[in-house]
Amino acid sequence: MLDDRKLEVLRAIVEDYVSTNEPVGSKSLVDRHQLGVSPATIRNDMAALEEEGYIAQPHTSAGRVPTDKGYRLFVDRLSSVKPLSGAERRAIESFLGGAIDLDDVVHRTVRLLAQLTHQVAVVQYPSLSRSSVRHLELVRLSDTRVLVVLITDTGRVEQRVVDLPSPLTEEALSDLRGRFNAKVAGRHLSEATSLLGDLPEGVVPEVRPNAIAILSTVLETLVDHPEERVVLAGTANLARSAALDFPGTIRPVLEALEEQVVLLRLFGEVTDAQTIRVSIGGEILHEGLQSTSVVSAGYGLQTALGGLGVLGPMRMDYPGTMGAVRAVARYVGQILAEG
Amino acid sequence: MLDDRKLEVLRAIVEDYVSTNEPVGSKSLVDRHQLGVSPATIRNDMAALEEEGYIAQPHTSAGRVPTDKGYRLFVDRLSSVKPLSGAERRAIESFLGGAIDLDDVVHRTVRLLAQLTHQVAVVQYPSLSRSSVRHLELVRLSDTRVLVVLITDTGRVEQRVVDLPSPLTEEALSDLRGRFNAKVAGRHLSEATSLLGDLPEGVVPEVRPNAIAILSTVLETLVDHPEERVVLAGTANLARSAALDFPGTIRPVLEALEEQVVLLRLFGEVTDAQTIRVSIGGEILHEGLQSTSVVSAGYGLQTALGGLGVLGPMRMDYPGTMGAVRAVARYVGQILAEG
DNA sequence: ATTGGCACTCGGAACGCCCGAGTGCCAATT
DNA sequence: AATTGGCACTCGGGCGTTCCGAGTGCCAAT
Numbered sequence: 001m002l003d004d005r006k007l008e009v010l011r012a013i014v015e016d017y018v019s020t021n022e023p024v025g026s027k028s029l030v031d032r033h034q035l036g037v038s039p040a041t042i043r044n045d046m047a048a049l050e051e052e053g054y055i056a057q058p059h060t061s062a063g064r065v066p067t068d069k070g071y072r073l074f075v076d077r078l079s080s081v082k083p084l085s086g087a088e089r090r091a092i093e094s095f096l097g098g099a100i101d102l103d104d105v106v107h108r109t110v111r112l113l114a115q116l117t118h119q120v121a122v123v124q125y126p127s128l129s130r131s132s133v134r135h136l137e138l139v140r141l142s143d144t145r146v147l148v149v150l151i152t153d154t155g156r157v158e159q160r161v162v163d164l165p166s167p168l169t170e171e172a173l174s175d176l177r178g179r180f181n182a183k184v185a186g187r188h189l190s191e192a193t194s195l196l197g198d199l200p201e202g203v204v205p206e207v208r209p210n211a212i213a214i215l216s217t218v219l220e221t222l223v224d225h226p227e228e229r230v231v232l233a234g235t236a237n238l239a240r241s242a243a244l245d246f247p248g249t250i251r252p253v254l255e256a257l258e259e260q261v262v263l264l265r266l267f268g269e270v271t272d273a274q275t276i277r278v279s280i281g282g283e284i285l286h287e288g289l290q291s292t293s294v295v296s297a298g299y300g301l302q303t304a305l306g307g308l309g310v311l312g313p314m315r316m317d318y319p320g321t322m323g324a325v326r327a328v329a330r331y332v333g334q335i336l337a338e339g
Numbered sequence: 340m341l342d343d344r345k346l347e348v349l350r351a352i353v354e355d356y357v358s359t360n361e362p363v364g365s366k367s368l369v370d371r372h373q374l375g376v377s378p379a380t381i382r383n384d385m386a387a388l389e390e391e392g393y394i395a396q397p398h399t400s401a402g403r404v405p406t407d408k409g410y411r412l413f414v415d416r417l418s419s420v421k422p423l424s425g426a427e428r429r430a431i432e433s434f435l436g437g438a439i440d441l442d443d444v445v446h447r448t449v450r451l452l453a454q455l456t457h458q459v460a461v462v463q464y465p466s467l468s469r470s471s472v473r474h475l476e477l478v479r480l481s482d483t484r485v486l487v488v489l490i491t492d493t494g495r496v497e498q499r500v501v502d503l504p505s506p507l508t509e510e511a512l513s514d515l516r517g518r519f520n521a522k523v524a525g526r527h528l529s530e531a532t533s534l535l536g537d538l539p540e541g542v543v544p545e546v547r548p549n550a551i552a553i554l555s556t557v558l559e560t561l562v563d564h565p566e567e568r569v570v571l572a573g574t575a576n577l578a579r580s581a582a583l584d585f586p587g588t589i590r591p592v593l594e595a596l597e598e599q600v601v602l603l604r605l606f607g608e609v610t611d612a613q614t615i616r617v618s619i620g621g622e623i624l625h626e627g628l629q630s631t632s633v634v635s636a637g638y639g640l641q642t643a644l645g646g647l648g649v650l651g652p653m654r655m656d657y658p659g660t661m662g663a664v665r666a667v668a669r670y671v672g673q674i675l676a677e678g
Numbered sequence: 679a680t681t682g683g684c685a686c687t688c689g690g691a692a693c694g695c696c697c698g699a700g701t702g703c704c705a706a707t708t
Numbered sequence: 709a710a711t712t713g714g715c716a717c718t719c720g721g722g723c724g725t726t727c728c729g730a731g732t733g734c735c736a737a738t
Contacts, residue, residue, distance in 0.1 A: 025700050040712050043701070061700050061718045100560065101498055139474045139490065149488065149496065151478065157488065157496050159440055221439065235574055236597060239590035251578035258575060364731050379681050382732070400687045400731050 001052065006045045008035065010054055011078040013046075014066050018315055021244050023063030068281035068314070071293070075278050075318050082319035084327045088116065092331050099335070102126075102155030106231055109308065109332050114234025116324040119312035120257065121234050122267045122296075126154035126305040126336065128226035133184045133192070138177045138214065143167040146214060150222055152189070154305060154336050158227070162217045165209045172207045176214065179203065192223045230263045237312070245291065245313035252288025257311070262286055267307040270298030273333055276322050281314045295321045297329040301337050308332065340391065345384045347374065349393055350417040352385075353405050357654050360583050362402030407620035407653070410632070414617050414657050421658035423666050427455065431670050438674070441465075441494030445570050448647065448671050453573025455663040458651035459596065460573050461606045461635075465493035465644040465675065467565035472523045472531070477516045477553065482506040485553060489561055491528070493644060493675050497566070501556045504548045511546045515553065518542065531562045569602045576651070584630065584652035591627030596650070601625055606646040609637030612672055615661050620653045634660045636668040640676050647671065 012033045016024045026039040026046060035042065046064055049055045054070035057063070066074065084092075095112055099105040106123050113121035131152035139147040144164045151157050179202060183195050196219065200211045221227075235257065242250045256262050266284070270277070279294040293314045298304025309325050351372045355363045365378040365385060374381065385403055388394045393409035396402070405413065423431075434451055438444040445462050452460035470491035478486040483503045490496050518541060522534050535558065539550045560566075574596065581589045595601050605618070605625075618633040632653045637643025648664050 023700090027700075038712055039700095040714095041710080044711085047702080057701085059718095059720070062720075063700065101500070134480070135478045135486070137476050137478070137488070139476070141473070147474070147490065149476070149490070151486065151488070151498070155498070157498055159490070159494070159496055161440070233597060236590050236593035239588045239593055242588065242590075249578045249581065251575050251581075254575035254578055258572060362731090366731075377681055378731095379683095380679085383680085386733080396732085398687095398689070400689075400729095402731065 001048070005035070005037070006049060007073075007078060009042060009045045010049055010066070010070060011074060013049075013055060013064055014070065014074045014078070017065055018317055021241070021315060023058055023065050025063035028063075068283065071280045071314060071318070072283075075280070079319045081276065081326060082323040084116075084323050088324075089327065092116075092327060096331050096335055102157075102336075105155075105332065105335060107233075109328060110231050110233040113308065113310060113324065113328050114237060116328070117234075117295075117310045117312070117321045118237050118240070119234060119310040119316070119321065120232060120237055121308070121310050122230055122232045122263055123308040123332075124264070124268050124306035125229040125231070126152070126156060126300075127228060127268070128152065128156065128158070128222060129190050130188075130300075130303060130305055131156060132186060132188045134186075136177070136180045136184060136218070138173050138180070140168070140170055140173050146173065148214060148217060150218070158222055160217050160221055162214050164213055166206075168207070168210050172210070176203065176207070176211055180214075180218075189223060189226070193219060228260075228264055228268060230260060230267065232257060232263070234310075241313060241315075245315055247291060253292060253311075256286055256288040262289075266294050266311070267296045267309050270296065270304045270307040273298040273300045273302065273304045273329065274326075276326055277309075278318065278322065293318075295325050297325050299329040299333040299336070301333055305333070305336060340387070344374070344376070345388060346412075346417060348381060348384045349388055349405070349409060350413060352388075352394060352403055353409065353413045353417070356404055357656055360580070360654060362397055362404050364402035367402075407622065410619045410653060410657070411622075414619070418658045420615065420665060421662040423455075423662055427663075428666065431455075431666060435670050435674055441496075441675075444494075444671065444674060446572075448667060449570050449572040452647065452649060452663065452667050453576060455667070456573075456634075456649045456651070456660050457576050457579070458573060458649040458655070458660065459571060459576055460647070460649050461569055461571045461602055462647040462671075463603070463607050463645035464568040464570070465491070465495055465639075466567060466607070467491065467495065467497070467561060468529050469527075469639075469642060469644055470495060471525060471527045473525075475516070475519045475523060475557070477512050477519070479507070479509055479512050485512065487553060487557060489557070497561055499556050499560055501553050503552055505545075507546070507549050511549070515542065515546070515550055519553075519557075528562060528565070532558060567599075567603055567607060569599060569606065571596060571602070573649075580652060580654075584654055586630060592631060592650075595625055595627040601628075605633050605650070606635045606648050609635065609643045609646040612637040612639045612641065612643045612668065613665075615665055616648075617657065617661065632657075634664050636664050638668040638672040638675070640672055644672070644675060 012029055013024050026042040029042055030039050053067060054073060055064040056067050058065060096108055099108050106125055110121045110123040131154050134153045135151045137149040141147055144167055146162045147159060148162055149159045179199060183199060184192050187195060196215055199215060200208050203211050238250050238253060276297050282290055291314055292311055293316050294309060294311050296307055296309030298307050308329055310321060351368055352363050355371060365381040368381055369378050392406060393412060394403040395406050397404060435447055438447050445464055449460045449462040470493050473492045474490045476488040480486050483506055485501045485503060486498060487501055488498045518538060523531050526534060535554055538554060539547050542550050577589050577592060615636050621629055630653055631650055632655055633648060633650050635646055635648030637646050647668055649660060
């Protein structure tokens with residue numbers, strides 16, 4: 001049904017529409033591309049493409065615009081990820097290289113991504129559940145209050161204050177600290193539940209209630225319900241083409257961006273690193289994001305530590321954006337592995 | 340020059356314009372307010388107010404709109420901070436009460452503030468320089484790498500990895516940890532520079548280079564150039580009245596909101612808690628924010644730990660917004676003092 | 679000092695008009 | 709069967725015109 005030329009026409013339509021933001025007609029298509037046929041022929045092809053649902057006209061007597069389905073076909077079969085230029089690669093390297101800690105890495109990454117793609121960038125902190133424990137510190141605040149500080153191999157630091165059922169000496173705390181670290185240091189956080197299960201049994205009876213209190217805080221808040229965090233940048237980029245690309249206002253988009261839950265679903269559901277995912281328009285199951293697209297990837301060495309990517313209007317330079325997201329994801333993976 | 344009735348007219352203009360978003364004319368003014376005089380009289384007063392620069396007409400034959408100067412007079416002399424309703428107070432209390440750590444307090448606060456005021460909310464993390472040290476932890480990552488973790492009384496946790504000039508044993512590190520904490524625990528971070536200055540002299544010569552390395556990291560990154568952080572929420576609120584309140588697009592506003600430096604200048608320059616500051620339109624020395632206003636306050640017990648507030652269009656409910664900002668700042672101060 | 683009267687201004691909504699890009703269809707051509 | 713030139717048709721959007729009314733400034737009267 002769709003011969004090569006029709007596909008070529010679709011590609012041309014997508015490319016032209018992305019760059020001009022105007023419905024593209026048969027005449028301008030043959031002018032701007034070497035298709036070797038007349039406008040009338042293109043019109044026939046366009047009618048076929050419209051029949052199949054790849055393109056649509058905003059109104060009669062207007063040019064054609066790609067539909068969700070059209071963009072999807074374009075991304076899947078008509079384009080390839082566009083590698084970054086050498087200058088861009090070097091810029092990424094030097095910009096991310098200067099980071100001093102995890103917060104800094106994440107914030108630099110998100111700003112970089114926003115600047116490279118001219119879209120809204122989102123970066124998830126390395127997921128706690130996929131990190132391992134570097135160190136677990138217990139700090140005595142008072143007789144009956146202890147600060148639990150968990151540090152992961154990716155540099156995340158999580159802390160909670162625990163109110164103890166009974167006073168605890170510095171020595172007993174020291175002992176607990178040793179026991180905890182012996183159990184979990186270097187281990188995956190997801191293993192922690194089983195590893196720590198029998199910990200209270202080892203300590204002397206008087207300390208046991210305190211050990212349990214601390215343990216339950218660690219397990220509940222850090223292991224069972226780990227807090228996932230995301231950071232974003234470049235929201236101003238939405239306003240650039242707002243009137244053109246978003247039906248009424250950009251309000252619903254901004255609202256969606258404020259909901260961590262939504263962002264986590266869009267960018268956090270990654271399992272393997274390296275793969276670039278693209279979600280287009282209606283494929284995104286969120287009301288306010290029906291006219292946006294999301295390009296996301298996991299970062300990390302083999303298993304993904306977290307997700308990152310960008311969100312922008314459907315009318316987006318997919319090859320370029322995918323290239324930028326891929327490149328940034330790779331560098332971030334590297335950097336986190338080193339640090 | 341400005342008798343009582345003229346001031347009353349100005350107040351009425353501001354109130355009407357804020358609620359209707361339309362230039363207000365002499366006729367509708369006497370209709371909506373009990374001024375006891377005729378439209379013609381009001382017109383004379385308006386001419387005087389315009390002469391003095393408190394109001395302006397968008398174009399001939401239109402109603403009047405308050406100028407920056409008009410809003411300023413309104414805020415300074417014609418309005419008072421509006422206390423929150425009991426329900427609102429209770430909502431704040433219960434919402435902020437559930438926070439589990441500093442991150443949570445800050446994020447809840449900023450969302451709460453955005454929701455109460457329907458504006459963009461900004462909250463600064465407690466400034467490092469105004470916090471005191473709760474604990475300084477040194478974690479040995481390898482023979483020559485140490486992780487420095489600083490925990491403040493407000494719950495902020497800062498961390499840096501230090502590469503050591505020579506290997507360091509666990510015992511030596513323990514010794515250093517003790518010395519550091521003895522010096523600075525409970526002390527103000529701003530005092531740290533002088534307090535820590537002679538620390539290396541106390542340690543055995545072999546460890547001294549390492550002590551200096553750790554010390555310099557602590558001083559440089561945490562004391563001399565402390566990282567100030569801000570969080571924002573409610574950017575979607577900008578889009579609500581975007582077309583009405585912002586000349587072209589909201590883009591420059593969104594851009595300004597992405598610059599930490601700008602936000603810190605607007606919200607971080609607070610010295611005392613409790614005072615509510617209002618900056619209106621042109622008073623804000625930033626290009627993109629000429630048609631916005633900022634309501635900010637410091638939070639903390641007596642000296643401010645940090646700043647918070649909201650940013651919105653100049654056409655804003657100042658009394659209500661100031662009331663919300665004040666109430667939230669107070670609660671946050673309390674909560675941080677407890678935790 | 680206040681007020682009613684009055685002429686004047688001007689932005690914006692409503693209307694009609696026309697242009698041109700773009701389409702679909704069809705008969706002719708290869 | 710695919711391609712093409714020709715042609716009538718559609719319709720959104722730009723443009724000029726008209727019209728309305730809210731609002732103003734000024735002035736003479738109170």
